[in-house]
Amino acid sequence: MTQLALVIDLNVCVGCHACVTSCKQWNTSGSAGPLVDENPYAKDPTGTFFNRVQTFEVGEFPNTQTVHFPKSCLHCEDPPCVPVCPTGASYKRAEDGIVLVDYDKCIGCKYCAWACPYGARELDEERKVMTKCTLCVDRIYDETLPQAERKPACVLACPTNARLFGDIHDENSEVTQAIINRDGYQLMPELKTRPANHYLPRRATNALPGPLAELIAEARL
Amino acid sequence: MNPAWAVIFLTVLCGAAQGLTVALLMAEFVGTGHATPGAAHRFFMGGALIALALSVGGLIASFFHLGRPERAWRTAAQWRTSWLSREVIALPVFMLLLARYAWVHAGGASPATILMLLLFAAAFALWICTAMIYAGIPFIREWSSPLTFINFVAQGMAAGFVLANLWAAFAAPRWVPIYAPIALCLIVAAFAVRMMVLARNRNLRPQTTVQSAIGIQAPKVRQVAMGAMGGTFNTREFFHGKTAQVMMGIKWTMMGLGFALPLVLLLAGWGMAQVLLVAAALLAIFLGQLAERWYFFAEANHPQNHYYQSIA
Numbered sequence: 392m393t394q395l396a397l398v399i400d401l402n403v404c405v406g407c408h409a410c411v412t413s414c415k416q417w418n419t420s421g422s423a424g425p426l427v428d429e430n431p432y433a434k435d436p437t438g439t440f441f442n443r444v445q446t447f448e449v450g451e452f453p454n455t456q457t458v459h460f461p462k463s464c465l466h467c468e469d470p471p472c473v474p475v476c477p478t479g480a481s482y483k484r485a486e487d488g489i490v491l492v493d494y495d496k497c498i499g500c501k502y503c504a505w506a507c508p509y510g511a512r513e514l515d516e517e518r519k520v521m522t523k524c525t526l527c528v529d530r531i532y533d534e535t536l537p538q539a540e541r542k543p544a545c546v547l548a549c550p551t552n553a554r555l556f557g558d559i560h561d562e563n564s565e566v567t568q569a570i571i572n573r574d575g576y577q578l579m580p581e582l583k584t585r586p587a588n589h590y591l592p593r594r595a596t597n598a599l600p601g602p603l604a605e606l607i608a609e610a611r612l
Numbered sequence: 613m614n615p616a617w618a619v620i621f622l623t624v625l626c627g628a629a630q631g632l633t634v635a636l637l638m639a640e641f642v643g644t645g646h647a648t649p650g651a652a653h654r655f656f657m658g659g660a661l662i663a664l665a666l667s668v669g670g671l672i673a674s675f676f677h678l679g680r681p682e683r684a685w686r687t688a689a690q691w692r693t694s695w696l697s698r699e700v701i702a703l704p705v706f707m708l709l710l711a712r713y714a715w716v717h718a719g720g721a722s723p724a725t726i727l728m729l730l731l732f733a734a735a736f737a738l739w740i741c742t743a744m745i746y747a748g749i750p751f752i753r754e755w756s757s758p759l760t761f762i763n764f765v766a767q768g769m770a771a772g773f774v775l776a777n778l779w780a781a782f783a784a785p786r787w788v789p790i791y792a793p794i795a796l797c798l799i800v801a802a803f804a805v806r807m808m809v810l811a812r813n814r815n816l817r818p819q820t821t822v823q824s825a826i827g828i829q830a831p832k833v834r835q836v837a838m839g840a841m842g843g844t845f846n847t848r849e850f851f852h853g854k855t856a857q858v859m860m861g862i863k864w865t866m867m868g869l870g871f872a873l874p875l876v877l878l879l880a881g882w883g884m885a886q887v888l889l890v891a892a893a894l895l896a897i898f899l900g901q902l903a904e905r906w907y908f909f910a911e912a913n914h915p916q917n918h919y920y921q922s923i924a
Contacts, residue, residue, distance in 0.1 A: 499679020510916025519679025
C-alpha cells in the first residue's frame with residue numbers, strides 16, 4: 392500500500408516561505424476554486440493557506456537556535472479527522488493515503504478541525520467548507536506535466552531542498568531512506584495518529600573552518 | 613476553544629426538552645391524579661408540545677453552526693463512525709416520537725407503553741450522541757470523560773424538571789408538590805456534577821507539550837512567529853480570547869444563575885402556587901446553563917494551541 396507523504400528537513404529549512412506562497416499559488420488557481428484572502432492589502436490580512444511556516448526559538452540564551460517549522464496536513468495513517476465527518480466529505484484515499492475533503496459534500500460544521508490535534512485544517516471563510524493540504528493531488532498525477540514536475544508545489548519551490556516527497560511505505564524511496572538514516576520523526580506520536588509526514592531533526596554541524604573558530608574562541612575570552 | 617453560540621443554544625434547548633420529556637413520562641407512569649382524563653391529556657400534550665418547541669429551537673440553532681446549511685441533509689450519512697451523524701439522526705427521531713406522543717394525547721387516548729419507552733430511550737440516546745461528540749475526542753482532555761455525558765444529563769434534567777414544575781402549575785396542580793422537590797434535588801445534583809467537572813479540569817495534565825508538537829526536546833521552546841499576521845482560522849476557532857476576569861465572571865454567572873438563584877427562588881415559593889417565582893427560576897436556570905455551556909467550550913484546551921503559543 393502506498394502512503395504518500397512529505398519529509399521536511401528542519402536542518403536546512405531557512406524559513407523563506409517559498410513553500411507557503413507556491414502552495415497558495417497552485418491551490419488558489421485550481422479547479423476547486425480560489426482560497427480566500429481577506430484584507431489582503433489592509434491591516435490584519437488573513438486567509439486560507441494549506442501550508443504555513445512558523446518560527447520557534449529553542450534553548451536558553453546564549454545557546455539558542457532558531458527553528459523554522461513548516462506545518463501542513465500530516466496525512467495521518469490513522470486520521471482522527473476522517474471518522475468524525477458526518478457527511479463522508481472527509482476521507483482517506485486507499486490508493487495513496489492522501490487525506491482529502493470533498494468540497495461538494497462538506498457542510499462546514501468544523502468537527503474535523505476539532506478532531507485534528509495538529510490544527511492542519513482551515514475553514515475557507517468564503518466558500519464555507521473545510522480545506523486542507525491535498526499533497527497537490529491535482530498535479531502529482533498530471534501526465535501533461537514533465538515527470539520531474541509531478542510533485543507538490545511546495546516541494547518544487549523549496550530553494551534548500553528541505554522538502555522531500557514520496558511513498559513512505561516503499562523501503563527504497565528517498566523519503567523512507569531519509570527517515571531511516573536521519574532519525575525522521577512524527578509530531579505528537581503519543582496521540583497514535585501515525586502521521587505520514589515526518590520531520591528530520593537539526594544536526595550538530597561544525598561549519599566554521601578551523602582558524603575562524605579559533606578567532607571566535609579568542610574573542611570570547 | 614471558541615464557544616459557538618449555535619451549539620450552546622442547541623445543547624441547552626434540547627437538554628431542557630429531554631429533561632421535560634423524562635418528567636412527563638414519570639408522571640405518566642405514576643399517574644397524574646387529574647379529576648378528569650381530559651385534563652390529564654391536556655397536561656401531557658401541552659408538555660410534549662413545549663418539549664417539541666424547544667427541540668425545534670435547538671434544531672434551528674444548529675443550522676447556524678454550519679457553513680453550508682443547505683447541505684445539512686447529508687449529515688446522516690456517516691452514522692457508522694460519526695457521533696455527530698448519529699446525533700443528527702437521534703434528534704429528529706426524538707422529535708417525531710414526541711410529536712406522535714402529543715398527537716395520541718390530543719386524540720384523547722393513552723399512548724402505548726412501547727411508544728413511551730421508545731421516547732424515553734430516544735431522549736437518552738440523544739444525550740449519549742450529543743455528549744459523545746465531545747467526549748469522543750480523546751485529546752481534548754477536558755471533554756474526554758464520562759462526566760461530559762453525566763453533566764449534559766444532569767443539566768438537562770434540572771432544567772426539564774423546573775420547566776415541568778412550571779407547566780404543572782398551570783395544567784397539573786397536584787404534580788407541583790412532586791415536581792418541585794425533585795427539581796430542587798436535580799439542581800443540587802447538577803451543581804455537584806458541575807463541581808466535579810471543574811475539579812477534574814483543574815487537575816488535568818496535558819497529554820502533549822510544545823516539545824512533542826514540534827518534536828524538539830529542549831526544555832525551553834518559545835514561539836517567535838505563527839506564520840500569519842492577521843490571525844488564521846486556527847487562532848479564531850480554538851481561542852476564546854477572553855480575559856481571566858471575564859472567564860471568572862462567566863463561571864460565577866453559571867454558579868449564580870444556573871444553580872444558586874433557582875434554588876433560592878424555588879425554596880421561596882415552597883408550598884405556594886407561586887408561578888412567578890418558578891418562572892423566574894426557569895429563566896435563571898436557562899441563562900445559567902447558557903453560561904455553563906459557554907464555559908464548557910471555552911475551558912477546553914486543544915493541542916493545536918501548541919502551535920499558536922503567541923496568543924495562548
